[in-house]
Amino acid sequence: MSWDVIADxxxxxAQGARLTLLLTVVSLVIAFFLSMALxxxxxxxxxxxxxxxxxxxxxxxxxxxxxxxxxxxYGLAQFGLVRHSVLWPWLSSPLVCTLITFVLNTSAxxxxxxxxxxxxxxxxxxxxxxxxxxxxxxxxxxxxxPAMLTRSLTLYGNETVMMLHATSLASTVTLLEVTGxxxxxxxxxxxxxxxxxxxxxxxxxxxxxxxxxxQFAQAxxxxxxxxxx
Amino acid sequence: MPGGYVGSILAAGGVTLSLAFVSLLLAVLIGMxxxxxxxxxxxxxxxxxxVYTSFIRGIPDLVMMLLVFYSxxxxxxxxxxxxxxxxxxEFSPFGAGAATLALIFGAYMTETFRGALMNIPKGQLxxxxxxxxxxxxxxxxxxxxxxxxLALPGFTNNWLVMTKATALVSLLGVQDVMFRARGxxxxxxxxxxxxxxxxxxxxxxxxxxxFVLSRVARRYEAGVKELAR
Numbered sequence: 461m462s463w464d465v466i467a468d469x470x471x472x473x474a475q476g477a478r479l480t481l482l483l484t485v486v487s488l489v490i491a492f493f494l495s496m497a498l499x500x501x502x503x504x505x506x507x508x509x510x511x512x513x514x515x516x517x518x519x520x521x522x523x524x525x526x527x528x529x530x531x532x533x534y535g536l537a538q539f540g541l542v543r544h545s546v547l548w549p550w551l552s553s554p555l556v557c558t559l560i561t562f563v564l565n566t567s568a569x570x571x572x573x574x575x576x577x578x579x580x581x582x583x584x585x586x587x588x589x590x591x592x593x594x595x596x597x598x599x600x601x602x603x604x605x606p607a608m609l610t611r612s613l614t615l616y617g618n619e620t621v622m623m624l625h626a627t628s629l630a631s632t633v634t635l636l637e638v639t640g641x642x643x644x645x646x647x648x649x650x651x652x653x654x655x656x657x658x659x660x661x662x663x664x665x666x667x668x669x670x671x672x673x674x675q676f677a678q679a680x681x682x683x684x685x686x687x688x689x
Numbered sequence: 690m691p692g693g694y695v696g697s698i699l700a701a702g703g704v705t706l707s708l709a710f711v712s713l714l715l716a717v718l719i720g721m722x723x724x725x726x727x728x729x730x731x732x733x734x735x736x737x738x739x740v741y742t743s744f745i746r747g748i749p750d751l752v753m754m755l756l757v758f759y760s761x762x763x764x765x766x767x768x769x770x771x772x773x774x775x776x777x778x779e780f781s782p783f784g785a786g787a788a789t790l791a792l793i794f795g796a797y798m799t800e801t802f803r804g805a806l807m808n809i810p811k812g813q814l815x816x817x818x819x820x821x822x823x824x825x826x827x828x829x830x831x832x833x834x835x836x837x838x839l840a841l842p843g844f845t846n847n848w849l850v851m852t853k854a855t856a857l858v859s860l861l862g863v864q865d866v867m868f869r870a871r872g873x874x875x876x877x878x879x880x881x882x883x884x885x886x887x888x889x890x891x892x893x894x895x896x897x898x899x900f901v902l903s904r905v906a907r908r909y910e911a912g913v914k915e916l917a918r
Binding site for chain 2: 639
């Protein structure tokens with residue numbers, strides 16, 4: 461066993477963990493706000509808006525994340541228009557492409573989660589808000605969104621764990637997050653066991669912390685939904 | 690898009706599909722065993738199943754795959770060398786991929802089947818016991834038909850996630866749709882076209898699966914009226 465290699469490279473793993481957290485948090489925060497808007501649109505009366513969002517979520521939920529990532533990182537370079545545009549310095553960066561892909565992917569799932577709980581809100585809550593004469597914007601801000609978020613908490617918690625795990629794919633486009641670091645060490649030191657086990661342990665700890673945070677949030681904000689005996 | 694590459698990518702659909710079906714079969718078997726272990730009266734069995742599902746769900750699919758494909762053989766080879774035998778153990782990429790997917794989705798199936806088993810009315814089981822049915826007969830005649838209906842939504846979801854997760858085996862060198870698409874993309878300099886084609890393949894599997902499984906769901910819901918609608 462060569463655990464001393466891991467001990468020597470702990471700083472490298474710490475850098476990887478930082479990038480993993482950065483990818484997870486940035487993608488989740490952007491996707492969170494995007495999905496709230498998209499979820500309202502997904503249930504709107506406007507057929508074009510509704511169906512366009514439905515098509516977007518279908519495509520991004522129906523194809524592998526790996527395909528999406530390669531499509532955006534390698535695929536965009538196929539078009540001269542993209543390569544000669546002012547955006548190219550950003551679009552040729554693996555970090556930016558990965559973030560774009562992750563945001564688009566997790567937004568598709570989160571939109572469906574939010575839209576689903578929006579559809580299952582008790583109609584009385586919305587009718588009461590209407591009866592009080594709240595404007596559509598106030599209604600969304602004060603009634604729809606809070607009620608939707610508390611009801612989505614469990615499923616949204618699962619989605620954040622999925623997002624954390626999905627960041628491991630960033631290693632396939634040269635980013636050195638936890639999996640990328642582990643891969644790098646296996647190639648440099650010719651040891652196959654210890655680096656991947658370390659990476660798995662790091663993800664396990666991160667997942668448990670995330671799950672605990674959501675259990676806390678569940679008790680704090682969604683406790684009133686729990687059936688009491 | 691040169692036709693030869695398109696043909697070779699679509700021909701690899703057989704590899705993707707057979708990998709998905711092999712993994713599904715194993716995952717269902719693991720899931721059944723896991724569900725019964727979780728609901729069993731034996732404490733060690735329950736503990737084992739709980740540790741299994743929480744470990745698996747805490748580690749990203751890609752890392753799990755790298756662990757099975759690289760780390761497990763490395764560990765076994767260290768033992769083999771320690772024993773002084775002259776041999777090296779190596780897993781086939783297809784076998785390692787299928788084993789990993791089965792291990793991961795076995796954990797998800799465990800949760801799905803456990804939920805379904807718990808939602809079968811207790812009286813059904815008691816009535817079957819009162820009639821003196823043998824345990825295998827209770828399973829095949831009473832539990833399984835009712836489980837099908839209750840487990841189908843979760844099963845459908847797991848299957849869809851799993852078919853997309855098969856794309857990861859291309860990173861181990863299995864010549865599936867994603868692998869061939871990558872080869873074609875690199876050979877022709879048209880990555881966007883070929884990754885779109887690969888994405889379309891997975892989207893088609895999703896669409897066909899949703900259609901077929903909704904038919905199956907309708908069949909098993911035949912005896913249950915939905916009063917809520």
